[in-house]
Amino acid sequence: MGATSVKERAVVSGGAGFIGSHLCEALLARGLSVLALDNFITGSRDNLAHLRGNPDLEFRQADVNHGVFIGGDVRYVLHFASPASPPQYDSNPIHTLKVGTVGTMNMLGLARAKKATFLLASTSEVYGDPLIHPQPESYWGNVNPIGPRGCYDEAKRCAEAYAMAYHRTHQVDTRIIRIFNTHGPRMQVSDGRAVPNFMAQAIRGEPITVYGDGSQTRSLCYVSDLVRGVLAVLDRGDEFPVNLGNPEEVTMLELAETIVLLAGSKSEIVHKELPIDDPKQRRPDITHARKLLGWEPEVRLEDGLGRTLEYFRSVLR
Ligand SMILES: NC(=O)c1ccc[n+]([C@@H]2O[C@H](COP(=O)([O-])OP(=O)(O)OC[C@H]3O[C@@H](n4cnc5c(N)ncnc54)[C@H](O)[C@@H]3O)[C@@H](O)[C@H]2O)c1
Numbered sequence: 001m002g003a004t005s006v007k008e009r010a011v012v013s014g015g016a017g018f019i020g021s022h023l024c025e026a027l028l029a030r031g032l033s034v035l036a037l038d039n040f041i042t043g044s045r046d047n048l049a050h051l052r053g054n055p056d057l058e059f060r061q062a063d064v065n066h067g068v069f070i071g072g073d074v075r076y077v078l079h080f081a082s083p084a085s086p087p088q089y090d091s092n093p094i095h096t097l098k099v100g101t102v103g104t105m106n107m108l109g110l111a112r113a114k115k116a117t118f119l120l121a122s123t124s125e126v127y128g129d130p131l132i133h134p135q136p137e138s139y140w141g142n143v144n145p146i147g148p149r150g151c152y153d154e155a156k157r158c159a160e161a162y163a164m165a166y167h168r169t170h171q172v173d174t175r176i177i178r179i180f181n182t183h184g185p186r187m188q189v190s191d192g193r194a195v196p197n198f199m200a201q202a203i204r205g206e207p208i209t210v211y212g213d214g215s216q217t218r219s220l221c222y223v224s225d226l227v228r229g230v231l232a233v234l235d236r237g238d239e240f241p242v243n244l245g246n247p248e249e250v251t252m253l254e255l256a257e258t259i260v261l262l263a264g265s266k267s268e269i270v271h272k273e274l275p276i277d278d279p280k281q282r283r284p285d286i287t288h289a290r291k292l293l294g295w296e297p298e299v300r301l302e303d304g305l306g307r308t309l310e311y312f313r314s315v316l317r
Pocket of ligand 1: 013014015016017018019020037038039040041042043044062063064065079080081082083084099103121122123124178179180181182183
């Protein structure tokens with residue numbers, strides 16, 4: 001894979017990850033050339049395999065915590081590198097803190113040097129275990145800095161502060177998106193979040209493990225909707241955070257039942273102890289995204305789950 005064209009170029013950190021790989025695809029479809037950076041801590045070369053041979057995609061194995069040196073022009077810098085699921089940041093807490101802080105600073109430095117637009121993939125985790133429901137961007141959050149999720153939540157909060165500081169101090173054109181739970185093909189089976197867990201268990205006919213009584217809610221966005229939102233933020237966003245997610249809320253028990261049904265599985269639902277600091281409710285208020293970007297999710301929950309399930313069937317076969 002080598003970039004030979006003179007098209008505008010986007011640099012995507014975490015480009016070999018789940019969302020990053022879909023984003024690379026969407027940027028290429030827009031007529032940009034893409035340089036994807038990844039150190040494979042949670043991503044995989046396989047996620048970009050279908051784009052191999054595309055002359056507009058260049059891949060570089062690189063850890064963005066160690067500095068990012070890139071020649072030539074860059075129009076966009078999109079920082080998606082970071083472990084993203086609780087088991088993954090639990091096993092790499094220092095790396096997670098670094099990629100949110102040092103990694104973000106390095107990517108902002110690149111955007112500043114190239115006069116590029118910078119976009120940060122932040123998260124609904126900045127709201128912690130929210131005391132306000134649904135969560136608007138104006139809510140400052142309820143985060144435990146020393147709990148097991150602190151390394152991720154606080155790194156992302158710091159990343160947002162970095163983006164604002166570079167915007168205010170160096171006039172870098174910055175964007176911040178707060179991503180709520182997203183699912184789709186190329187999520188890792190071992191990711192540890194509800195959708196891959198339930199799907200793998202349903203496909204294998206194993207018991208579906210729901211934490212607690214399953215009354216805690218999440219809202220699930222399909223990846224194509226999210227990526228459409230990312231592009232809209234690049235085009236029409238400003239420096240302030242925008243929630244991107246699906247406001248349709250579902251309890252974990254309902255999700256487990258829906259997946260069992262879609263998979264035609266005979267798996268039973270069993271209950272396990274609730275993890276520490278597991279948020280009880282998560283649902284984006286997307287009023288701002290609707291007004292600013294004219295964006296909202298289009299893929300219905302069951303349709304999206306069906307597509308993700310198809311992917312998991314193909315990799316678990
Ligand atoms: N998937 C979601 O529901 C969700 C929700 C909120 C926020 N996000 C954010 O979106 C981004 C992508 O998440 P994802 O679900 O695709 O996770 P992912 O683990 O599939 O992708 C992250 C990628 O970043 C790479 N990476 C990590 N540290 C790196 C480093 N120092 N240098 C280079 N590459 C590095 C990983 O190898 C991986 O390929 C993350 O920043 C995450 O915090 C995701």
